[in-house]
Amino acid sequence: MAEASPFEALVPLHDLPPGVSGLGRPGEYHLYHFQQSGTLSVVLPGEQPYGADAIDTWNMSTTPLEDMGPG
Amino acid sequence: MDAEDHDRYLHYAVARLAAFRNVWWSPANEFDIMEIKKDAEWDRFFQIVQAADPYGHLRGIHNCVRWYDHMKPWVAHCSIQSSDFASMQQWREQYCKPILFDECRYEGNVPREWGYLKAPEMARCFWLGTMGGCYVGHAETYLHPEEILWWSKGGVLHGKAPLALPSPSR
Numbered sequence: 001m002a003e004a005s006p007f008e009a010l011v012p013l014h015d016l017p018p019g020v021s022g023l024g025r026p027g028e029y030h031l032y033h034f035q036q037s038g039t040l041s042v043v044l045p046g047e048q049p050y051g052a053d054a055i056d057t058w059n060m061s062t063t064p065l066e067d068m069g070p071g
Numbered sequence: 072m073d074a075e076d077h078d079r080y081l082h083y084a085v086a087r088l089a090a091f092r093n094v095w096w097s098p099a100n101e102f103d104i105m106e107i108k109k110d111a112e113w114d115r116f117f118q119i120v121q122a123a124d125p126y127g128h129l130r131g132i133h134n135c136v137r138w139y140d141h142m143k144p145w146v147a148h149c150s151i152q153s154s155d156f157a158s159m160q161q162w163r164e165q166y167c168k169p170i171l172f173d174e175c176r177y178e179g180n181v182p183r184e185w186g187y188l189k190a191p192e193m194a195r196c197f198w199l200g201t202m203g204g205c206y207v208g209h210a211e212t213y214l215h216p217e218e219i220l221w222w223s224k225g226g227v228l229h230g231k232a233p234l235a236l237p238s239p240s241r
Contacts, residue, residue, distance in 0.1 A: 012204040014160065021202035033202040035195075057198055058191050058235055 005029045016040070033057070044070045074115075081116060085123040094128050096120050097150060101135035110139070117145040133173050141166050148206075154196065159203035170205040172196065177222055178230040179212030186212035186222070190231035197236055209233065 005025045013022030013030070020040055024030035027045040034040070044050050052065040072080065088094050098116040099105065117130060131150030132139045141149040148169040149162065154176060162170050178193035179186045188196070193209065200207035211221040213229045221228055 012160065012163075012202070021199065023202055023204070031202070033198050035199075058194060060235060060237060 044068065046070050077112075077116065078119060081119045082123055085120055089124045089126055089128065092126075096124070096128055096130045098132050100133050101152070102132050102139060103137040104135050113139060114143065114145075117143070121145045131171065131173070141168060156196070156199040156203060159200070159205050163204055172200050172205060172207045174210075175200070175207060177210045177212040178232045179220075179222070180214055181212045181220070183212075190235065193230070193232035194235045197232070 005028060009025055010023040010029070010031070011025070013024050013026070013032075016022050016032070017038075017040065019035040019038070020032055022030060022032045030042065030044075032040060032042075047070055049070065050068045052068060054063045054065055055061070056063075098113055098120070099108075102108065102113055113132065117132075120130060121127075129147040130145055131141075131148045132146070133150050134152050138149075138151070139146070146168065148171050149166050150171050150173040151162070152174040153172060156172075156175075159170060174185070175196045176184075176188050176193075177186045178188045178190055181187060197207045197209070209232065211228055211230045213221070215229075219226055
């Protein structure tokens with residue numbers, strides 16, 4: 001899992017679809033919570049590639065997903 | 072109690088408790104069901120505690136239905152009895168103070184509307200509140216053969232939600 005920013009540094013991310021909430025430092029670290037399974041399209045700012053992990057919030061297990069480019 | 076007794080009692084409580092670092096103040100549990108008390112009295116209790124506590128511990132007030140006016144300057148955070156996670160952004164922007172879901176119901180199995188959340192439902196409340204930039208309070212109401220409900224007596228936690236939640240120490 002990517003090193004999370006300190007919690008105090010994360011800000012709520014708005015304008016997300018119903019049932020999805022987000023916290024993050026845009027361009028560095030994004031955390032999205034899904035109340036139901038679904039897909040989400042987000043713009044990833046900057047030039048750097050991004051890694052992604054899926055977190056099971058009940059078992060607190062992490063599954064790596066495909067890395068993504070910016071954009 | 073009359074006003075003078077209230078003053079003496081509050082000064083006594085603050086003198087006894089303020090030195091503990093894990094104290095925060097709430098003038099009442101569900102202040103709004105005590106109809107004999109008017110808001111001006113709660114205002115005064117807040118101000119007495121604020122003036123008497125040399126350490127400035129957090130101050131909030133727990134409601135049942137009606138909200139206290141959390142805009143008042145002695146309120147450190149909005150202590151909310153609610154499970155309305157859809158209103159988080161509105162409340163944060165309205166009050167510009169930390170929003171604490173002080174009672175979004177409890178993990179347990181007492182046959183009451185407020186005390187029967189299953190562990191994953193309790194954990195979900197923490198995720199929803201935290202992801203929305205708010206804070207969530209936890210308590211347990213599992214029936215106990217000796218009636219030691221954690222909710223009112225403390226002691227040992229029996230539920231599964233705390234174990235599922237990320238913690239800086241874990």
